[in-house]
Amino acid sequence: MGKTTHGAAPFVALGILGLMLSSACVERSEELSAAQRERVRTHVSRTAPHPSHPLDIAFGDSVELIGYDLSEETWARGTDLTVTWHWKVLAPVGDDYRLFTHIEARGTDTLNHDGDGAVRGLYPPSRWQAGEYIRDEQRIHLPSEWGMGPSGATATDAAFYVGFWRGNERLPVRRGAQDGDNRARPLTIPVSGGNPVEAGPPRMPELVASRALSSITVDGDLHDPGWLASPWSQPFVQTMNGAQARFEARARVVYDDTYLYVAFQVADTNLQSPHRNADDHLWEQDCVEVFLDPDGDGRNYFEIQVSPRGVVFDTRYDSRRQPQPFGHVNWQSQAQVGVALRGTLDDDQVDEGYHVELRVPFSALVAEGSAATQEAPAPGSTWRMNFYVMEKSPNGQDAAGWSPVLVPDFHATDRFGRVTFRDLPRNQRANPERPSVNATEAALEDRGRALQETAERVEAQNRPAPGEHPVAP
Known part of the structure; x- marks a missing residue:
C-alpha cells in the first residue's frame, strides 16, 4: 500500500x-x-x-x-x-x-x-x-x-x-x-480468524474479603501477614469485552473493625505520574481506581484513585456520574495510601510496575453532612465494587479492570463485581492498636492450610468451564 x-x-x-x-x-x-x-x-x-x-x-x-x-x-x-x-x-x-x-x-x-x-x-x-x-x-x-x-x-x-x-x-x-x-x-x-465462543456477556466476578489476620502497615509493602487471609483477584481484563488485558494487574481486599484495605499489584514498564496535588485528574496518567457501592443500588457510591506518586483523587456520586462533571469532589475519603515503586517516575528508564496499599475508614463512606453512619460490614454481607488501572502508554492510554463493564464508562454500577466479607474466629482477629507478633505467627500457622484451601476453592469457582469465554472472576 x-x-x-x-x-x-x-x-x-x-x-x-x-x-x-x-x-x-x-x-x-x-x-x-x-x-x-x-x-x-x-x-x-x-x-x-x-x-x-x-x-x-x-x-x-x-x-x-x-x-x-x-x-x-x-x-x-x-x-x-x-x-x-x-x-x-x-x-x-x-x-x-x-x-x-x-x-x-x-x-x-x-x-x-x-x-x-x-x-x-x-x-x-x-x-x-x-x-x-x-x-x-x-x-x-x-x-x-x-x-x-x-x-x-x-x-x-x-x-x-x-x-x-x-x-x-x-x-x-x-x-x-x-x-x-x-x-x-x-x-x-x-x-x-478467531474461534467461536459461548453466547452471553462475561459474568461478573466475585471475591472474598477476609478480616485481616494482623495489623497492616500502609507503606506499599504487600508482604504484611495481615493480607494473607484474602485471595488475590484473578488478572484484570479489558473493560469493554473481558478479554486479556495488555498488562498485568490484580487486587485483594481485607478489613477490620475500622478500615477497609485494598491492595494492587500493577505491571508497568513506563511509570508516568506528573500530578502532585490532591484531586488532580489522575486518570490522565498512571493510577489505580477503586469504586465502592456498599448497598449495591447504584446510588451514593464512592470513587478513590491513587497515583504511583501517592496522590489521591476522591469523590462521591449521588447516582451514575451525577452530579457532573466529577461528583462531590469535596467529599473526603480520609484515605491513607502507601506506594512501592518498582522503577522510577517520569523518565525514559524501563520500569517494572508498582504496588499500592489503600486504607479507608468505614466511617468516611457516607454523604457529606449526613447523620447516617457506615460501620464495618457484617460477616456474609456483600458490597459491589470495581477496580481499575489506567496506564499511560506511548500510543495513548490503556485500561484494565476487575469486572468488565462492557461499555465505555467505568461508572456502570450494574457491572460492578461482588465482594463478600468473611469473619475470622475472635482469637485470630487482629488488634490494630496493639498487634501481637506471637499471636500473628500462631494464627498464620493455624490457618495456613485453611487459607490455601479457601484460595484454591475461590479460584476453582471462578475458573471458566471448558469452552467458556476466559475472563477474570
Whole structure:
C-alpha cells in the first residue's frame, strides 16, 4: 500500500503550541517535555499529506477528515492494526473537544479507543490551529474473540466510527457517511480468524474479603501477614469485552473493625505520574481506581484513585456520574495510601510496575453532612465494587479492570463485581492498636492450610468451564 509523504517545509506549529499551553482551557494543562514536543512535531504539519485512502468528511465548520492509511488491508483477530487518520483543520474546534474511535460488528461488540495515540494524549483537538494537518496514528488490538458468536456466527468485517465529543455533545457530521448520531463511518475492514465462543456477556466476578489476620502497615509493602487471609483477584481484563488485558494487574481486599484495605499489584514498564496535588485528574496518567457501592443500588457510591506518586483523587456520586462533571469532589475519603515503586517516575528508564496499599475508614463512606453512619460490614454481607488501572502508554492510554463493564464508562454500577466479607474466629482477629507478633505467627500457622484451601476453592469457582469465554472472576 502507499505511504503517506510529507513535504520538507519547516514545522511551524510548535510555536503556536507553546502559546496555547499557557492559555487553552483544556483538562491537560501541564507543559509538554522536550521529548513530548518532539513526538508532537512528527504529527503536525502545514503541508498537505497524501493518504492512501482519500476521504471527504466534514465535521462542523472546523475539521475535515481527508483520508487514512492502514498497516494491513485485512485485520486478523488477535493482532494489531495501525490506522492513521489525516485531519485538516479549517478553524479552531473549541475548548475541551476530544476525538473518539469506535469499532463495531453488527452494531455490537464495540471497542472504544478514544484516547489511543500520541496526538490524542499530547495534542488534542482543543489545541489544533487553522491551517494544520494532523497525522493521528492509532495502533489497535483486535481481541481474538471479537465479533465471534456461538457455532461460528462470526462478524466478517469491522466498522470504524470516528468523531469529536465534549460532554454530552458531538460535532455534527456536515458531509460524509455517518450513522445518524454524528459518528462518521470512514472505514470498514475485513476481519478473519478467531474461534467461536459461548453466547452471553462475561459474568461478573466475585471475591472474598477476609478480616485481616494482623495489623497492616500502609507503606506499599504487600508482604504484611495481615493480607494473607484474602485471595488475590484473578488478572484484570479489558473493560469493554473481558478479554486479556495488555498488562498485568490484580487486587485483594481485607478489613477490620475500622478500615477497609485494598491492595494492587500493577505491571508497568513506563511509570508516568506528573500530578502532585490532591484531586488532580489522575486518570490522565498512571493510577489505580477503586469504586465502592456498599448497598449495591447504584446510588451514593464512592470513587478513590491513587497515583504511583501517592496522590489521591476522591469523590462521591449521588447516582451514575451525577452530579457532573466529577461528583462531590469535596467529599473526603480520609484515605491513607502507601506506594512501592518498582522503577522510577517520569523518565525514559524501563520500569517494572508498582504496588499500592489503600486504607479507608468505614466511617468516611457516607454523604457529606449526613447523620447516617457506615460501620464495618457484617460477616456474609456483600458490597459491589470495581477496580481499575489506567496506564499511560506511548500510543495513548490503556485500561484494565476487575469486572468488565462492557461499555465505555467505568461508572456502570450494574457491572460492578461482588465482594463478600468473611469473619475470622475472635482469637485470630487482629488488634490494630496493639498487634501481637506471637499471636500473628500462631494464627498464620493455624490457618495456613485453611487459607490455601479457601484460595484454591475461590479460584476453582471462578475458573471458566471448558469452552467458556476466559475472563477474570
